[in-house]
Amino acid sequence: MRNNTLILAAALSLAVAGVANAHARLITGSPKAGTTVAAPKALTLTYSESIVAGSSSVSLADAKGAPVATGPLAVDAKNRRLVTVPVTGKLTPGAYKVNWSMKTDDGHTMTGDFGFTVK
Secondary structure, eight states: OHHHHHHHHHHHHHHHHHHHHOOOOEEEEESOTTOEESOOSEEEEEESSOEEEEEEEEEEEETTSOEEOBOOOEEOSSOTTEEEEEBOSOOOSEEEEEEEEEEETTSOEEEEEEEEEEO
């Protein structure tokens, strides 16, 4: 019986550790990573957890690393996992990189990037 208790305790501690170490991640972006698209009017990013708008950012750069103008980041009021950033600068044909930094409700900040090409 003691062995069963130890096994159960170990399993529970591993399960709790797995939940505690889970961090939010980017589920999808629009445009999708690696795709070739017409110049988008906005970037739309969906995350696995709710986002804190004031502590999050998205930037867009061309193939040379020059920044492309974007409007203010907006978190959807009903689905706080959905972030939209208007693209206000002109996108000419070529490669672009989206860099993002998002703070989630649990206080963690995550970062990442992805690229797409404008035809």
